[in-house]
Every structure is written in structure tokens, then in C-alpha cells.
Amino acid sequence: MGKLQLLGVMAWLATPSVALAQAVDAESSKGAAEPSAVEKEQAEAGTADKPAAATSAALDDAEAKAKQESAYGHGRQFGLRAGIVGGYRMVFRYDESPLCNEYKTDKSLKDQQKFCGHASPLAAEVAVSFAPVDAIEPFLFGRFGLQKEEKTGTDAVMVVGAGLRVYTMADSAFKVFIEPAIAAELEGGTADKRVPDPTYDPQYKKDVLFHLAAGPQYDFAKMVGVYLDAGITTGILRSIHSNLELQLGLQFRAP
Numbered sequence: 001m002g003k004l005q006l007l008g009v010m011a012w013l014a015t016p017s018v019a020l021a022q023a024v025d026a027e028s029s030k031g032a033a034e035p036s037a038v039e040k041e042q043a044e045a046g047t048a049d050k051p052a053a054a055t056s057a058a059l060d061d062a063e064a065k066a067k068q069e070s071a072y073g074h075g076r077q078f079g080l081r082a083g084i085v086g087g088y089r090m091v092f093r094y095d096e097s098p099l100c101n102e103y104k105t106d107k108s109l110k111d112q113q114k115f116c117g118h119a120s121p122l123a124a125e126v127a128v129s130f131a132p133v134d135a136i137e138p139f140l141f142g143r144f145g146l147q148k149e150e151k152t153g154t155d156a157v158m159v160v161g162a163g164l165r166v167y168t169m170a171d172s173a174f175k176v177f178i179e180p181a182i183a184a185e186l187e188g189g190t191a192d193k194r195v196p197d198p199t200y201d202p203q204y205k206k207d208v209l210f211h212l213a214a215g216p217q218y219d220f221a222k223m224v225g226v227y228l229d230a231g232i233t234t235g236i237l238r239s240i241h242s243n244l245e246l247q248l249g250l251q252f253r254a255p
Contacts, residue, residue, distance in 0.1 A: 072219040073134030073171040074253060082126045083227070083249020085143065089120035090242050091152070097239040098152040098189060098202035109197045120243050121147045123157055134170035139163055141181065153202070154189040159209060173219050177229070181211040185235055207235040213245070225251050 091100040092115050100116035123146060129139035141163060145156030161183025169175045189204035213231025220226070227249055234242040 071171045072173045072175070072222060072225075074131035074137055074167070075134040075170075077131055077223075077253040077255065079129035079131070079137065079139070079251055079253045080126075081129070081139075081227070081249050081251035082124065083247045085123045085125050085245055085247045087120050087243050087245035088117065089149075090117045090244075091115070092240040094239055096201075096203045098154065098204065099192060099195065099200075100152050100239075103192070103195045103197075105196070109195075109200055116151065118151050120245075121145050121149050121156070125247065125249070127163075129165070135167050137165040137167070137177075139165065141183070143183075145187070152189065153192050154204065155187040157185065158187040159183045159185050161209065161211070163211065167217075174216065175219070176216050177214065177227075179211070179213045179229065179231065183209040183211060183233075185209050185238070203238070205238045207237045209233050209235045213247070215247075217251070223253050225253075227251060 091097075093100055095110060099112055100118075101113045104112060123143050125141060125143045127139045127141035129137050131137040139162070141161055143157060143159040145158065148154065148156055161181050163179055163181025163183075165177045165179050167175045167177045185207035187204075189202070191200060191202050211231060211233040213229040215227060215229030215231075217225050217227040227247075229247050231245050231247075232242055233245060234240075
């Protein structure tokens with residue numbers, strides 16, 4: 001009996017230790033299975049960052065697209081423009097130049113009026129261009145008169161040439177340009193038959209023209225705009241003549 005009692009006492013003493021060990025093992029297993037509070041916060045932050053990053057990227061893309069669509073530079077675009085030109089013409093004629101006013105019967109042919117001024121006939125101007133960059137736009141152009149110039153007997157004007165537009169504020173809808181150009185004037189003419197002097201034989205020489213203009217342009221969209229310019233075009237061979245000009249036109253561009 002003494003031995004049995006001793007074994008019973010030892011078993012009773014061991015029971016709490018076993019239970020305590022089991023409880024510790026269970027708690028350890030639970031701790032390993034469940035993440036800590038810090039780990040939970042990091043995981044939640046990482047999950048929240050993904051939608052935020054996606055939203056930020058989408059906003060950046062939308063902003064870049066809006067900026068591109070709102071830019072009105074002409075860089076890498078082909079252009080076609082057409083305008084109407086009118087103005088005032090001043091002529092200082094040589095002896096062999098066409099008369100620039102009505103023949104005065106009380107004066108000899110050599111003493112006819114040398115300097116004249118009159119409205120220039122309306123003309124249509126068309127040009128094709130390509131802009132390698134926003135601010136610079138080289139072009140080829142032609143100007144074609146809509147009527148004959150009665151004062152000098154000159155046929156409707158025919159001009160072909162090349163030039164360059166240089167834009168300020170090139171990427172904005174409203175911009176200002178300067179336009180130098182050089183051209184050849186090709187039309188001929190017919191001597192006024194009302195001149196009684198049989199020696200009257202005016203020379204309608206081909207001429208070289210120098211052109212300079214400036215003005216504003218407003219682009220309604222990336223591919224179309226309206227412009228207005230004022231300038232001067234001067235020739236020196238047929239006579240010394242200058243046109244003070246105004247031009248209003250439309251420009252179309254692609255792509």
C-alpha cells in the first residue's frame with residue numbers, strides 16, 4: 001500500500017505540469033498561425049497602396065493625354081492654307097515701265113507720272129508647309145490674281161515662291177508669327193491702246209519679290225486655325241513697286 005500511495009501522489013503532482021506544457025504548446029501554435037498586429041498593419045497598408053498607386057498612374061496618364069491634346073504646336077505636321085489678299089500698291093516706274101496712271105496728253109511719254117498709288121486687285125494665296133518643330137514652318141506658296149490691274153495694264157498677278165513662318169508661343173492656341181519669303185512674279189501685260197504715242201512699248205519683265213509679314217493665328221483645334229497678317233511685298237525689276245497688304249485665311253494641318 002505504501003508504494004501505491006507514493007505512485008498516486010507522484011501522478012497527482014505531475015498532472016498540472018503536463019497540463020501547463022500542453023497549454024504553452026497550444027499558445028505557441030496559435031501565435032505561429034496568427035500574424036502579429038504589426039504584420040496585420042503592414043499587410044493592410046500594402047493592400048491599400050496598390051489601388052492608390054493604380055489611381056495615381058491613371059491620373060498621370062489622363063493629365064499627360066490632356067496636356068498633349070491641349071498643345072497646339074505645328075511640329076511634324078503638314079499644312080495647307082488659303083487666304084484672300086488685298087491692299088494698297090505703290091509704284092515708282094522706270095522709263096520703260098508700264099504707265100501707272102492715265103496718259104496725260106499735255107506731257108511727253110518720258111514726262112508721264114513716275115510715282116503712283118492705287119488699290120491693288122484682290123488675289124488668292126495658297127501654301128503648303130511642313131513644320132519640323134513647333135516654332136518653324138517652311139512653306140511653298142502661290143498667289144493668283146482675281147482680276148487684271150487696269151492702271152498698269154498688268155494681267156492678273158501670278159506669283160510663286162518659298163518662305164518661312166516663325167511662331168512665338170508656338171504650343172498655345174493663340175500665337176504670333178513672322179513670315180519672310182522670296183518669290184518670282186510671272187504675269188505679263190498688255191500696253192494701253194489709248195496711249196497715242198506710237199513709241200510706247202512697256203516692258204512687263206518677270207520680277208523678283210521680297211515679302212515680309214506678321215500677324216496672329218488662332219488654332220481652334222490641333223488641325224485647323226485662322227490667321228490674319230499685315231505685310232509688304234516689294235519688286236525691283238519691272239519697276240520699284242510695293243504692296244502694303246492684309247491677308248485673312250484658314251490653315252488645315254495633319255496628322
